[in-house]
Amino acid sequence: MPEEKQAKSIDKATLEMLDKAAEEGIATVFDRAEKMKPCPIGADGSCCKNCAMGPCRVPLAKGKEETPEEKKARVGVCGATAETISARNFARMIAAGSASHSDHGRRVIEAFKLMAEGKTKDFEIKDEQKLLKLALDMGVEIGNRSNNEIALDIANKCENEFGKQEGELLFIKNAPIKRQEIWRNLGVVPRGIDREIVELMHRTHMGVDQDYRNLMLQGTRAALADGWGGSMIATEIQDCMFGTPSPVLSEINLGVLKEDMVNLVIHGHEPALAEMLAVVSQEPEMVKYAESKGAKGINLAGMCCTANEILMRHGVPIAGNFLQQELAIVTGALDAMVVDVQCIMQGIKEVASCFHTKIITTDNRAKMTGAEYMAFDEHNPKESARAIVRAAIDNYTKRGKNVRIPNIKQPLIAGFSHETISYLLGGLFRASYRPLNDNIINGRIRGLAGVVGCNNARTTHDSGHIAMIKELIKNDVLVLSTGCGAMAAAKAGLMVPEAAKKYCGEGLAEICETVGIPPVLHMGACVDNSRILIAATAVVKDGGLGDDISDLPAAGAAPEWMSEKAIAIGQYFVASGVYTVFGTTWPTSGSKEFTNHLFKDMEEMYGGKWDFQPDPVQAAQLMIAHIDKKRKALGIDKARERVLYDMDMRRELEG
Amino acid sequence: MAYKTVKKDAPGRGEVDILAETYEAGEPTGEEAGRWRQKLESRDEKLKYLKSGERYWYSDDWFGSEKRKNPA
Numbered sequence: 001m002p003e004e005k006q007a008k009s010i011d012k013a014t015l016e017m018l019d020k021a022a023e024e025g026i027a028t029v030f031d032r033a034e035k036m037k038p039c040p041i042g043a044d045g046s047c048c049k050n051c052a053m054g055p056c057r058v059p060l061a062k063g064k065e066e067t068p069e070e071k072k073a074r075v076g077v078c079g080a081t082a083e084t085i086s087a088r089n090f091a092r093m094i095a096a097g098s099a100s101h102s103d104h105g106r107r108v109i110e111a112f113k114l115m116a117e118g119k120t121k122d123f124e125i126k127d128e129q130k131l132l133k134l135a136l137d138m139g140v141e142i143g144n145r146s147n148n149e150i151a152l153d154i155a156n157k158c159e160n161e162f163g164k165q166e167g168e169l170l171f172i173k174n175a176p177i178k179r180q181e182i183w184r185n186l187g188v189v190p191r192g193i194d195r196e197i198v199e200l201m202h203r204t205h206m207g208v209d210q211d212y213r214n215l216m217l218q219g220t221r222a223a224l225a226d227g228w229g230g231s232m233i234a235t236e237i238q239d240c241m242f243g244t245p246s247p248v249l250s251e252i253n254l255g256v257l258k259e260d261m262v263n264l265v266i267h268g269h270e271p272a273l274a275e276m277l278a279v280v281s282q283e284p285e286m287v288k289y290a291e292s293k294g295a296k297g298i299n300l301a302g303m304c305c306t307a308n309e310i311l312m313r314h315g316v317p318i319a320g321n322f323l324q325q326e327l328a329i330v331t332g333a334l335d336a337m338v339v340d341v342q343c344i345m346q347g348i349k350e351v352a353s354c355f356h357t358k359i360i361t362t363d364n365r366a367k368m369t370g371a372e373y374m375a376f377d378e379h380n381p382k383e384s385a386r387a388i389v390r391a392a393i394d395n396y397t398k399r400g401k402n403v404r405i406p407n408i409k410q411p412l413i414a415g416f417s418h419e420t421i422s423y424l425l426g427g428l429f430r431a432s433y434r435p436l437n438d439n440i441i442n443g444r445i446r447g448l449a450g451v452v453g454c455n456n457a458r459t460t461h462d463s464g465h466i467a468m469i470k471e472l473i474k475n476d477v478l479v480l481s482t483g484c485g486a487m488a489a490a491k492a493g494l495m496v497p498e499a500a501k502k503y504c505g506e507g508l509a510e511i512c513e514t515v516g517i518p519p520v521l522h523m524g525a526c527v528d529n530s531r532i533l534i535a536a537t538a539v540v541k542d543g544g545l546g547d548d549i550s551d552l553p554a555a556g557a558a559p560e561w562m563s564e565k566a567i568a569i570g571q572y573f574v575a576s577g578v579y580t581v582f583g584t585t586w587p588t589s590g591s592k593e594f595t596n597h598l599f600k601d602m603e604e605m606y607g608g609k610w611d612f613q614p615d616p617v618q619a620a621q622l623m624i625a626h627i628d629k630k631r632k633a634l635g636i637d638k639a640r641e642r643v644l645y646d647m648d649m650r651r652e653l654e655g
Numbered sequence: 656m657a658y659k660t661v662k663k664d665a666p667g668r669g670e671v672d673i674l675a676e677t678y679e680a681g682e683p684t685g686e687e688a689g690r691w692r693q694k695l696e697s698r699d700e701k702l703k704y705l706k707s708g709e710r711y712w713y714s715d716d717w718f719g720s721e722k723r724k725n726p727a
Contacts (some may be wrong), residue, residue, distance in 0.1 A: 129692060129701040136705065136713055142698075174712060177721050247689030249682060355660035411682075415689060422708055423691055431708030516678065543720040 007459035009323070011491055013254040013406035017327035020404055024560030026354050029347055035456035038585070045086040046590030051206035053077040058085055060590045067623045078206065086116045086591035087212035088204040090567065090598075091219040093587065095200040097568025098222045100342055102162070102193045102230025103365075103525050104270055108237045109158045111272050111378045115241065116151035122276060122382040125151060126243040134236055138170055151240070156172065158233050164192030169229045173532075176540045178548040179577060183224065186605060188217055188575065189223035197222050212594045213601075220606075227572030231582045232530035238309070242275050245312035245524065248426075252490045253323065255409030256317035257333050261299040262290045263390040265319050265328055268340030271309035271524060273362055273376045274302065276385035277338070278314050285647050286386065290393045295380040298389065303328060305483060305525035311414050312524050321462075321484035321491075322562075323455040326351045332403040336392035340376075341366045343454070343563065356398040360388060412490035413497070414522035416480075418535045424515055433535075433542040435515075440553060441544055441636050444507030446476040447627030448539070450532045450573070452485045452518075453558030453566050462488040464559030464616040468583075469494060471620035473519040476505035477627065480535065483526040485558070494520045529569050532556075533576060546634055550607025553630040555623035559583035559616045574598075577607040579626040581619045586612040 008030045009015055021028050041047045041059045049055035056076030060066065066074075074082045115123040125131055125147045131154070135142050138154040161169055172180060183189045190196045200222040203209035209218070239245070257263045264281065266274045280286055281298040289296050301319040302310050310316040319328045322343055328334050329351045336358045337348060349370050352359050359371040362384075367373055374391065376384045419431075419567045426432030439445045449472050455461055465488035469479050473494070481489055489495055494503065500512030504519045512519050523531045536549045545552055556578045558566050567587070573580045588595045603609035613619035630636040645653070659675040683689060695701050710717040 127692060128698065129695060129704065132698070132701055133705055133709065133713075142702070244692055246691055247683075249684070249688065268671075420689075420691070420707070426708075427696060428691070428704070429707070431704075433711075538711050541719045541721060545720075647720045 007460045007463070010463045010466060011253070011324075011461060013320070013408040014324055014327060014461055016406040016408070017324075017330045021327070021330045021361075024330075024354065024402065026330060026351055028330070028351065029323060029345060029457045030461075032347070038458065039068055040422055041043040041590070042588035043585055043587070045089040046082060047588045048076050048080060048085040048088065050204065051078070056080070056085070058082045058590065060592070076442065080210065082591045083212045083594045084210045084215075086325055086588045086594045087215045087219075090588050090594070090649045091200055091204050091222075093567040094198050094219045094223050094571050095204070096228065097565035098193075098226035099197050100565050101226045101568065102197070102232065104341065104370075104527055105158075105230040105234035105237070106162055107270060108234050108241075108272070109155055112151065112241055113155035113159070114239050114378055116148045116155050118148065120379050120381060121381070123241055123272075125240060126473045127240055130236065130240040130244050134240060137174065158237065161229060161233060162193045165195060166191055169193070169225065171228045171232045172224075174537065175228060175547050175576070176537055179550075182548075182606065183575070186217065186220075187381070188220045188224060190221050190229055193225045193229045196225040199238050212597060216597065220571060223571035224575055225567045227530060227533055227576065231527040232533070234527040235530045238271055239417070242271060242309075243313045244419050245417040246420050247413055248312070248315040249413055249417045250311055250315040250317050250412060251409045252318040252320075252412050252487060253409040254320055254328060254331060256299075256301050256319055257328065257331055257405045258296075258542065259333055259405055260296045260430060261291075261405060262295045262297070262393050262396045263299050263301065263334050264304050264336050264338065264389065265301050265334055266306050266310070266338045266340075267303035267325060268344055268363075268366075269305040269342040269527070270340045270363070270380065271306060271313075272308045272378065273338070273340060273385060273388075274316075275313075276381045277389065278310050278316055280382055280385045281389055285385075286389050286393070289390065290396070293396050295393070295396050298393070298523035303337075305527070306340060308414075308483065308486065308525040308528070309520075312417075312522070312551060317409075318487060318490070321455055323457060329355055329357045331405045331478075332400055333405050335395045335399065336360055336388070338362060338388055338392075339366070342565070346366070355402075356395060356400055358391060358395045359390065362388070364623045383444070407470045408489055410493050412495035412522065413518055414486075414490075414495065416517075416521040416523050418531050421521070421535060422538065424517065427430045434540045436536070436586050437539060437542050437544050439507075439511055443636070444476065444511055445478050446505075446507070446624070447478075447553035447631070448480065448536070449477045449554065449623055449627075450480045450482075450529070450556040450578070451489075451559070452482045452529060452532075452556070452569065453525070453561040454563050455484050455488070456584045457563040459560055459614075462491065462560075464583050465489060466492045466494075468557060468559050468616035468620045469520055470503055471617050472623065473504045473508060475620075475624050476508040477624065478508060478511075479520040480523050480532050481520050482523050482528050484534070485560070486520075486522045486524075488560075489520045494518065494574060495522055526565060526569065533572075536576070536578075548577055548607065551630065553627040553634070554578060555626050556580040557582070557619060557623060559619060574608040574610055575606050579608055579611065579623070581611040581613055581622055583612070583614050583616055585614075
């Protein structure tokens with residue numbers, strides 16, 4: 001029997017553009033994934049290339065139990081065991097992921113500081129309230145000081161978070177008190193962001209830390225330095241400078257591109273340039289310039305997490321998620337793809353060479369051979385943005401005849417920051433998580449789930465996210481989502497309030513209808529997973545659902561993960577007390593002992609643990625089982641009859 | 656404002672009038688549609704909101720899971 005071919009995507013726009021690519025002989029990530037199978041030894045984390053005596057391969061034999069002798073023989077040239085090799089590889093993924101989010105945070109602070117010092121005129125404080133909140137968090141004096149004076153102190157404090165050698169990261173104290181104590185007892189509270197990542201890289205060097213338990217303590221410290229450090233700083237400072245997201249209506253999928261307009265897609269992760277592009281693309285002079293070239297205007301759209309940033313704050317439409325980046329070019333209608341950092345496939349350059357599309361890199365940390373580099377100057381951001389928009393407009397006249405834009409797009413509502421959720425549930429005078437907690441306690445909402453993460457060409461595009469989310473909301477689990485997972489949900493029509501009636505269980509549908517929210521809440525980009533940590537903390541602090549994140553009927557998942565950032569995110573969620581299930585593939589399968597440490601021991605240490613289940617519906621069932629376990633522990637697993645007490649009954653009670 | 660009502664069956668009371676939706680039909684448009692933080696204007700108002708809306712972290716007299724009026 002020939003092996004059944006895996007479907008490439010469940011998204012019709014993607015399939016239509018894959019057909020166009022095939023007709024025109026253009027290879028994409030989907031074709032390359034078919035041609036090149038993943039290395040089975042590397043996929044299991046059983047390859048060590050940390051020194052020049054290797055690379056050493058220590059694969060676990062499949063289909064039989066390993067004898068003690070065989071296990072003893074499974075070591076590298078230096079004698080490193082499969083456990084050590086697996087743990088080192090896993091830890092290095094955490095280091096790279098934490099470094100990525102945190103370096104994003106650092107770049108945001110640099111722009112914020114320039115603004116505070118008055119060295120750039122185009123950035124400003126859009127949310128003074130977030131500035132004041134940060135001042136309270138960081139012990140910065142408010143008084144009658146100007147916003148820029150306060151901002152400068154905050155910028156300096158944030159910078160210090162990266163280089164600090166001792167003490168604790170400042171945002172750690174925003175976690176539930178019990179959680180902080182767990183971290184302190186285990187010695188995993190991050191001291192400084194850079195220090196934890198550097199130390200982790202040191203400890204995974206040849207011949208250093210060779211105890212997987214000890215390695216993972218530092219792995220956890222580096223991951224926490226991401227979630228409660230670098231990522232949280234990025235989110236908070238961005239909110240301060242560009243605005244805290246509030247509900248906004250927009251559209252998603254390749255159908256947002258327009259045949260008669262200059263199409264400019266901004267792709268990557270950092271919002272500073274994208275914010276400026278959103279502003280200058282609407283300037284009358286720019287629109288006039290586009291018209292002078294025969295276009296009806298300028299159409300700015302986003303891709304990946306930069307898209308999420310400008311969607312959340314401006315409602316700029318999204319052209320697609322990670323696996324659609326080449327396909328936006330395949331439409332033939334894309335005049336420029338402007339990229340910053342992270343998740344940008346080098347394949348876009350080759351695809352662009354088949355069309356007129358200009359690939360413009362803008363960040364000196366992320367150049368691409370053959371692409372045009374137009375530096376984003378943070379001292380003069382609007383001018384940089386104008387030059388890029390002009391380049392896209394000039395390129396419009398070179399557009400070929402092979403243009404086909406799929407007529408497929410979906411409306412979505414995004415913008416559910418922690419602050420907005422609290423406001424929506426309680427209003428301006430008593431913003432609160434109480435209604436959410438009450439409805440979890442009474443069982444209308446069974447629990448909460450964070451479904452986040454990437455796309456992966458090794459699994460049918462978007463299928464994992466959608467199958468999992470539909471199973472969860474059908475079972476009354478409210479879903480919080482970020483990153484490419486959020487985009488998948490939006491494309492499937494799950495991010496509009498109407499979705500509640502169609503896909504949710506009765507209890508969740510009732511809540512969504514009452515509050516007027518979709519059953520899947522878009523909380524932002526991948527750095528904004530820090531928003532989920534804060535929302536979970538608010539649920540804990542509001543009361544009635546235990547006194548730690550690990551007590552909550554909640555779970556997390558990344559069914560289509562692919563990036564090292566996903567592993568860092570997973571580890572900081574586990575260390576924050578969340579049961580976290582990954583799909584597609586698991587990178588430590590080569591060591592049962594180390595995998596057991598992640599899947600079992602961690603629950604005793606942190607209250608949260610890792611799990612792996614490639615079937616998204618079964619993974620959702622595991623999450624629901626965990627949620628039910630937590631409901632039982634809280635004593636809210638059975639519906640209780642509500643009794644209205646009259647005065648006699650009250651007197652009896654008091655007596 | 657004239658409220659819309661709908662008829663529903665109430666247990667033991669037959670058909671009754673109850674309040675229907677109070678929102679305006681249609682889709683919100685424009686970047687400003689969902690914006691709510693701009694409702695707070697002065698710095699004092701914003702600080703006051705932090706103590707109420709974000710009371711879990713910034714209020715001294717908030718009682719929740721971590722600070723109970725009557726410790727268990």
